[in-house]
Amino acid sequence: MTDAPLLSVRNLRVTFPTRQGLFQAVRGINFDLGRERLGVVGESGSGKSMTGRSVLGLIRPPGRVEADRMEFQGQSILNLPERRMRKIRGQRISMVMQDPKFSLNPVMTVGRQITEAYRLHRRVSRADAHAKALEMLRAVQIRDPERVMDSYPHEVSGGMGQRIMIAMMLAPDPEILIADEPTSALDVSVRNEVLSIMDNLVRDRGMGLIFISHDLNMVAQFCDRVLIMYAGRIVETLPARELHKARHPYTQGLLASLPRLDAPQDRLPVLTRQDSWRDGDPIAPHADTDLPGGLR
Amino acid sequence: MASDTTAAAGGTSPGNGRPDPSARTALRRRRARGIAGTALSLALTLLGLLLVTFIIGRVMPIDPVLKVVGDRATQAQYDAAYQAMGLDKPLAIQFLNYIGDVVTGDFGRSISTGQLVWDDIRRVFPATFELATLGTLIGVLAGVPLGVIAAARRGGIVDQVARVVALVGYSMPIFWLGLMGLLIFYGILGWVGGPGRQGIIYDGMVPSVTGMILVDSALARDWAAFRDAFSHIILPASLLGYYSLAYISRMTRSFMLEQLSAEYVTTARVKGLSERAVIWGHAFRNISIPLVTVIALSFGSLLEGSVLTEIIFSWPGLGQYITRSLLSGDMNAVLGGTVVVGVCFVVLNLFSDILYRVLDPRAK
Amino acid sequence: MTNTMTRREWLLSDAPQTRRQARLGAFYQGWLTFRANKLAMLGLIILILLLGMAAFAPLLAPKSPFAQDLASRLQPPSAEHWLGTDALGRDILSRLIHGSRITLFIVGTVALIAPVIGLFIGTVAGFAGGWVDQVLMRITDIFLAFPKLILALAFVAALGPSIGNAVLALALTAWPPYARLARAETLTIRNADFIAAARLQGAGRARLLFRHIWPLCVSSLIVRVALDMAGIILSAAGLGFLGLGAQPPMPEWGAMISDGRTYILDFWWVAAMPGLAIFTVSMAFNLLGDGLRDVLDPKGGAK
Numbered sequence: 027m028t029d030a031p032l033l034s035v036r037n038l039r040v041t042f043p044t045r046q047g048l049f050q051a052v053r054g055i056n057f058d059l060g061r062e063r064l065g066v067v068g069e070s071g072s073g074k075s076m077t078g079r080s081v082l083g084l085i086r087p088p089g090r091v092e093a094d095r096m097e098f099q100g101q102s103i104l105n106l107p108e109r110r111m112r113k114i115r116g117q118r119i120s121m122v123m124q125d126p127k128f129s130l131n132p133v134m135t136v137g138r139q140i141t142e143a144y145r146l147h148r149r150v151s152r153a154d155a156h157a158k159a160l161e162m163l164r165a166v167q168i169r170d171p172e173r174v175m176d177s178y179p180h181e182v183s184g185g186m187g188q189r190i191m192i193a194m195m196l197a198p199d200p201e202i203l204i205a206d207e208p209t210s211a212l213d214v215s216v217r218n219e220v221l222s223i224m225d226n227l228v229r230d231r232g233m234g235l236i237f238i239s240h241d242l243n244m245v246a247q248f249c250d251r252v253l254i255m256y257a258g259r260i261v262e263t264l265p266a267r268e269l270h271k272a273r274h275p276y277t278q279g280l281l282a283s284l285p286r287l288d289a290p291q292d293r294l295p296v297l298t299r300q301d302s303w304r305d306g307d308p309i310a311p312h313a314d315t316d317l318p319g320g321l322r
Numbered sequence: 323m324a325s326d327t328t329a330a331a332g333g334t335s336p337g338n339g340r341p342d343p344s345a346r347t348a349l350r351r352r353r354a355r356g357i358a359g360t361a362l363s364l365a366l367t368l369l370g371l372l373l374v375t376f377i378i379g380r381v382m383p384i385d386p387v388l389k390v391v392g393d394r395a396t397q398a399q400y401d402a403a404y405q406a407m408g409l410d411k412p413l414a415i416q417f418l419n420y421i422g423d424v425v426t427g428d429f430g431r432s433i434s435t436g437q438l439v440w441d442d443i444r445r446v447f448p449a450t451f452e453l454a455t456l457g458t459l460i461g462v463l464a465g466v467p468l469g470v471i472a473a474a475r476r477g478g479i480v481d482q483v484a485r486v487v488a489l490v491g492y493s494m495p496i497f498w499l500g501l502m503g504l505l506i507f508y509g510i511l512g513w514v515g516g517p518g519r520q521g522i523i524y525d526g527m528v529p530s531v532t533g534m535i536l537v538d539s540a541l542a543r544d545w546a547a548f549r550d551a552f553s554h555i556i557l558p559a560s561l562l563g564y565y566s567l568a569y570i571s572r573m574t575r576s577f578m579l580e581q582l583s584a585e586y587v588t589t590a591r592v593k594g595l596s597e598r599a600v601i602w603g604h605a606f607r608n609i610s611i612p613l614v615t616v617i618a619l620s621f622g623s624l625l626e627g628s629v630l631t632e633i634i635f636s637w638p639g640l641g642q643y644i645t646r647s648l649l650s651g652d653m654n655a656v657l658g659g660t661v662v663v664g665v666c667f668v669v670l671n672l673f674s675d676i677l678y679r680v681l682d683p684r685a686k
Numbered sequence: 687m688t689n690t691m692t693r694r695e696w697l698l699s700d701a702p703q704t705r706r707q708a709r710l711g712a713f714y715q716g717w718l719t720f721r722a723n724k725l726a727m728l729g730l731i732i733l734i735l736l737l738g739m740a741a742f743a744p745l746l747a748p749k750s751p752f753a754q755d756l757a758s759r760l761q762p763p764s765a766e767h768w769l770g771t772d773a774l775g776r777d778i779l780s781r782l783i784h785g786s787r788i789t790l791f792i793v794g795t796v797a798l799i800a801p802v803i804g805l806f807i808g809t810v811a812g813f814a815g816g817w818v819d820q821v822l823m824r825i826t827d828i829f830l831a832f833p834k835l836i837l838a839l840a841f842v843a844a845l846g847p848s849i850g851n852a853v854l855a856l857a858l859t860a861w862p863p864y865a866r867l868a869r870a871e872t873l874t875i876r877n878a879d880f881i882a883a884a885r886l887q888g889a890g891r892a893r894l895l896f897r898h899i900w901p902l903c904v905s906s907l908i909v910r911v912a913l914d915m916a917g918i919i920l921s922a923a924g925l926g927f928l929g930l931g932a933q934p935p936m937p938e939w940g941a942m943i944s945d946g947r948t949y950i951l952d953f954w955w956v957a958a959m960p961g962l963a964i965f966t967v968s969m970a971f972n973l974l975g976d977g978l979r980d981v982l983d984p985k986g987g988a989k
């Protein structure tokens with residue numbers, strides 16, 4: 027493939043009508059996604075999930091999605107009719123959600139949930155789908171896939187559930203995977219395991235990954251590039267390696283409020299938010315900034 | 323233990339107002355309870371039911387002895403009857419005797435029919451059962467899809483219609499609606515048979531096997547009788563069905579809304595499933611389990627709600643039997659009927675509980 | 687500054703100066719939400735009209751509700767008798783107007799007695815805990831498991847048919863849901879800090895219960911009562927219809943339907959009119975209840 031981005035988004039806005047008037051959850055953001063791992067970081071309510079969901083056309087009325095451009099491999103996917111969007115969902119762009127406890131159907135066997143997705147997009151026989159599901163379960167390193175196929179979601183652990191979710195979403199071989207805080211509901215001990223499984227699969231298949239997280243450290247380790255969101259906008263874009271060079275006071279604040287073993291502090295500093303962050307221009311790598319605020 | 327309940331907590335009877343929102347809590351609670359716990363709690367409920375009917379039988383101002391021996395009995399006759407009925411024993415003993423009697427199906431003799439109450443009930447119950455079953459069937463077949471669609475298109479036309487249907491259902495006196503139905507569909511339009519279960523010419527023509535005329539006439543392949551019975555049952559059954567529909571559609575809608583906001587529904591959409599598959603294949607599958615309980619509840623409340631309907635339609639069922647006995651002060655019959663309806667409630671609860679356990683993978 | 691404030695601004699102020707202002711402000715907010723709900727307003731208006739009708743029944747009714755006129759029995763609606771006459775030649779409209787008093791009396795008393803019984807049992811159970819809770823809730827469950835209408839029938843049958851006994855029977859079958867609700871509320875409040883604070887100040891159990899816990903349970907109970915009113919009206923009418931409530935010649939609406947039943951095919955208005963009255967009133971209560979729920983219990987209203 028060429029360098030043309032898999033996904034290209036310009037001036038994306040997501041709006042919800044509320045009692046107090048229109049609420050803009052996402053306020054005009056731009057980004058491109060190649061065959062890379064793109065991290066999206068920001069505090070709770072900054073619009074990360076809404077960004078991910080709008081790409082999949084999952085914002086349901088009365089919520090509204092507008093953009094100057096939202097293209098997937100050169101084809102516009104902005105507000106596509108349901109029927110056409112369904113061809114893209116799952117098959118070409120897929121999503122792993124936060125908590126396997128809630129995102130798997132509690133009264134359907136794991137096997138059925140995996141094969142259902144696969145059979146929908148590849149018209150294959152039941153037996154083939156079954157075989158594929160087993161293969162996927164093995165790929166996410168589940169040891170006795172036969173047993174897991176017949177079990178219900180409440181019978182598997184959280185880490186296993188999330189691996190099942192990954193297997194299910196990757197079975198139809200999508201080109202983009204959106205992972206919305208895929209490990210935040212998991213035990214710390216299994217986080218890395220799940221992450222590395224996902225990482226390997228994504229890398230092997232040459233997929234684009236949008237990785238949404240609160241955890242700047244994790245994103246820095248795991249992604250190629252990082253978007254920092256604040257109040258529905260992207261305030262800064264950085265290569266993950268250069269996170270320490272962040273200019274925006276908000277990013278700096280996020281970085282500094284992480285505890286560090288190599289530079290212990292008595293008290294972690296508290297972020298003071300500035301109104302000017304809400305509407306300032308996003309900061310590209312290496313640009314100078316004179317935004318006020320940050321750590322106090 | 324203190325907080326469990328039989329699902330009747332959520333019941334509503336036609337003409338008796340809207341469903342109790344605690345039904346859902348009751349549903350949740352039961353998931354946490356073992357089958358032994360359920361059985362125990364139902365047994366206690368039954369015991370309580372008997373205690374209440376026993377007390378009602380005691381406080382009654384009518385003298386049961388006089389009812390048996392008549393006004394002109396001598397004092398000696400009166401005393402003999404008094405002792406024969408065990409009324410000289412302590413209340414606790416009397417209660418135990420009462421339980422013993424009920425367990426063996428001995429509700430005493432009805433004063434108005436002169437028959438054993440148990441035999442009377444056996445005779446009238448199938449009519450009520452047939453009516454309530456058909457009513458529930460109508461309520462389920464119309465109410466479930468209505469509730470599902472109302473939830474799926476929240477705020478849409480179907481939702482509005484469902485809302486009005488339920489509102490009217492919760493506000494309309496069932497006996498009045500029944501009268502108006504008779505007036506319009508029988509009196510004016512002549513589309514249906516009038517009061518009663520059968521036209522006069524068919525009365526007693528079909529051999530009684532189950533006591534349910536639709537079934538009996540179908541078994542006997544007497545289609546003319548079947549058609550006649552159908553034309554008589556359809557109006558009262560639709561009436562009960564309407565109330566059942568109001569309740570079932572509201573509950574279905576609210577269960578469905580709860581499910582549609584769940585994350586697994588988003589998962590299903592992410593997979594690229596069609597909306598229909600998401601709704602029926604995923605969300606509905608989750609509500610079908612609690613719906614079983616709602617349907618059982620609705621059936622129970624129709625058994626009860628048949629009291630007023632049966633009066634209107636001169637339907638020779640349990641409701642009519644209880645009311646008639648009541649008006650003639652025939653307490654044995656009233657209490658016998660009450661106990662039977664109560665037992666039906668308890669059995670329905672037990673039944674839906676067991677079904678819940680069988681259907682819900684999480685209950686194992 | 688304060689003198690330029692309109693009353694509306696004062697009510698909606700973000701920073702109330704006094705507790706009274708805060709309370710009135712909250713009330714006003716609720717009223718605004720309620721008023722925006724047109725159907726709920728309709729319900730409220732109907733009920734206010736009903737109250738007026740009951741209060742001024744003797745003035746409003748064109749005829750006496752009891753005056754028989756056998757010469758003009760079973761007359762269809764006309765200028766003389768707007769809603770027609772019944773089998774004894776009594777003016778149906780006048781009977782309906784007077785009957786509103788009976789309906790309001792029954793509903794009012796049941797709606798007063800049942801929640802109070804429920805509140806008492808529920809809060810005591812929730813507050814005391816332990817075996818008291820177990821026993822009380824067991825009793826509640828038994829009553830809940832009962833077929834309500836049939837239980838009410840059995841009660842009235844035992845006590846003898848009369849309007850007072852009908853009220854009693856309805857109240858005796860209506861309290862369990864309130865007890866459950868009150869218990870649930872109590873359990874959530876019981877361990878709140880302000881209860882602990884009140885306890886430290888030396889408030890006795892009874893004082894805690896009546897001064898601190900009861901007031902907090904009341905708003906959810908009110909919603910429940912408003913929603914249940916329609917059911918109570920229908921049950922009361924049902925008892926009246928069966929001849930177990932108000933006795934003739936009282937113009938009770940359910941009993942009036944029962945009177946008209948015999949003539950339904952030829953003189954439909956005799957039964958139709960009181961039924962419409964019952965329907966209108968119980969629908970008004972349902973609409974009002976829905977509106978109140980949206981105001982007082984937004985969580986439940988979202989559903």
Ligand SMILES: Nc1ncnc2c1ncn2[C@@H]1O[C@H](COP(=O)(O)OP(=O)(O)OP(=O)(O)O)[C@@H](O)[C@H]1O
Nearest residue numbers: 042044049051069070071072073074075076077089
């Ligand atoms: N249906 C809705 N109606 C109104 N506002 C909404 C709706 N859905 C989301 N929002 C708002 O949109 C904003 C962004 O939400 P979003 O879920 O994208 O945040 P997030 O960055 O993913 O946060 P978190 O890290 O907590 O998941 C939030 O402030 C939320 O309140």
Ligand SMILES: [Mg+2]
Nearest residue numbers: 074075076206
């Ligand atoms: Mg999120």
